[in-house]
Amino acid sequence: MSIRVRYFASLRDRMGRVEETLAAEGLATVSDVWKAVGEGKPLPEQILCAVNMDYADPDSPVKDGDEVAFFPPVTGGQQRAR
Amino acid sequence: MSIRVRYFASLRDRMGRVEETLAAEGLATVSDVWKAVGEGKPLPEQILCAVNMDYADPDSPVKDGDEVAFFPPVTGGQQRAR
Amino acid sequence: MLQQRGVSFGATASFVGTMRDFNEGDPVRKMVLEHYPGMTERHLELIVETARRRWKFLDALVIHRTGEVEPGDPIVLVAVWTAHRGAAFDACREMIEALKSEAPLWKKETLDDGERWVEKNTSGY
Amino acid sequence: MLQQRGVSFGATASFVGTMRDFNEGDPVRKMVLEHYPGMTERHLELIVETARRRWKFLDALVIHRTGEVEPGDPIVLVAVWTAHRGAAFDACREMIEALKSEAPLWKKETLDDGERWVEKNTSGY
Numbered sequence: 001m002s003i004r005v006r007y008f009a010s011l012r013d014r015m016g017r018v019e020e021t022l023a024a025e026g027l028a029t030v031s032d033v034w035k036a037v038g039e040g041k042p043l044p045e046q047i048l049c050a051v052n053m054d055y056a057d058p059d060s061p062v063k064d065g066d067e068v069a070f071f072p073p074v075t076g077g078q079q080r081a082r
Numbered sequence: 083m084s085i086r087v088r089y090f091a092s093l094r095d096r097m098g099r100v101e102e103t104l105a106a107e108g109l110a111t112v113s114d115v116w117k118a119v120g121e122g123k124p125l126p127e128q129i130l131c132a133v134n135m136d137y138a139d140p141d142s143p144v145k146d147g148d149e150v151a152f153f154p155p156v157t158g159g160q161q162r163a164r
Numbered sequence: 165m166l167q168q169r170g171v172s173f174g175a176t177a178s179f180v181g182t183m184r185d186f187n188e189g190d191p192v193r194k195m196v197l198e199h200y201p202g203m204t205e206r207h208l209e210l211i212v213e214t215a216r217r218r219w220k221f222l223d224a225l226v227i228h229r230t231g232e233v234e235p236g237d238p239i240v241l242v243a244v245w246t247a248h249r250g251a252a253f254d255a256c257r258e259m260i261e262a263l264k265s266e267a268p269l270w271k272k273e274t275l276d277d278g279e280r281w282v283e284k285n286t287s288g289y
Numbered sequence: 290m291l292q293q294r295g296v297s298f299g300a301t302a303s304f305v306g307t308m309r310d311f312n313e314g315d316p317v318r319k320m321v322l323e324h325y326p327g328m329t330e331r332h333l334e335l336i337v338e339t340a341r342r343r344w345k346f347l348d349a350l351v352i353h354r355t356g357e358v359e360p361g362d363p364i365v366l367v368a369v370w371t372a373h374r375g376a377a378f379d380a381c382r383e384m385i386e387a388l389k390s391e392a393p394l395w396k397k398e399t400l401d402d403g404e405r406w407v408e409k410n411t412s413g414y
Contacts, residue, residue: 008268071270076240077264077269135325151325156392157394158389174306177304181301184372
């Protein structure tokens with residue numbers, strides 16, 4: 001009956017929280033989840049999302065028990081050389 | 083007053099000797115050296131040559147004191163994968 | 165280790181990415197590498213599997229450091245063992261590019277006057 | 290060693306070529322790597338210098354084994370340290386190709402029924 005929402009890196013700092021748990025009612029897509037946690041605003045284009053640890057789209061479906069994550073573009077690997 | 087001639091790998095086996103020293107008189111080019119050691123035949127196209135450890139051509143000049151080497155195509159590095 | 169992987173491979177290509185002490189014109193003192201436990205590991209495995217299907221290499225290893233690192237520390241290793249050297253180079257390079265664009269990993273730098281998240285990644289060269 | 294080369298480089302690419310136990314359809318028991326003392330060393334250095342001018346990398350290492358080797362033994366190592374990973378991969382690959390075509394080195398294989406000189410080299414892939 002719930003969806004776990006997690007935030008990483010700079011987005012976590014901006015949200016001011018590491019994770020939260022939402023009631024699943026009324027949440028059909030990743031986009032719905034974001035609206036629920038992000039004060040109703042649409043998901044910014046540069047924010048990535050994952051459902052159950054697979055990359056997802058704003059339109060990807062979510063269901064009870066899912067883990068949804070939001071995070072900024074990834075920056076792993078070798079450090080930027082500049 | 084002499085030119086040292088060296089052979090490597092399969093060419094050494096074929097020549098039956100590792101090196102020899104020739105009198106420099108009458109030897110103006112690598113090609114002349116080969117004719118002197120190779121029973122008068124022209125230098126085969128696939129045989130590589132070096133003068134004083136730098137790659138050379140049949141037309142490269144030689145002089146007293148030089149070291150001339152003849153060898154087959156190189157096969158270093160990773161083994162042929164087949 | 166290289167020598168114990170059997171005798172049917174002839175080529176090993178590897179890449180190590182190391183923390184530099186400068187970024188965007190600023191000296192960097194240290195760095196924290198954050199990951200998404202579970203998802204990061206899964207995506208590193210996926211990168212190996214994708215490359216294995218494409219190049220039929222014999223073996224590959226991808227290791228990415230997490231947590232605090234200092235300049236000079238290795239951050240990422242990609243190693244590939246194959247029969248032919250062309251495949252080893254191609255797969256190794258493709259895997260590090262895939263890792264940089266797909267694996268959930270983020271860097272926060274400590275500068276002289278504070279911290280900052282690295283916002284975008286180098287696209288390669 | 291990788292971690293002690295300073296903090297201005299960010300990328301290390303390396304290649305190891307290893308002796309395989311099969312060549313031209315025949316099992317190979319061992320191999321002798323012959324070189325031209327003096328000329329071989331000079332040409333390995335030349336390969337490093339040529340690549341250094343072309344890519345401005347920070348450091349490079351080329352090591353080629355000589356004498357008797359057995360299957361699984363490493364034959365050649367090329368390692369390159371640079372700031373950017375593209376240059377590291379490109380230089381490493383170019384250097385191993387140059388080594389194979391330019392460095393005076395020859396292989397003699399020991400088969401089950403005798404010995405043979407390897408007559409030509411693989412052109413890359």
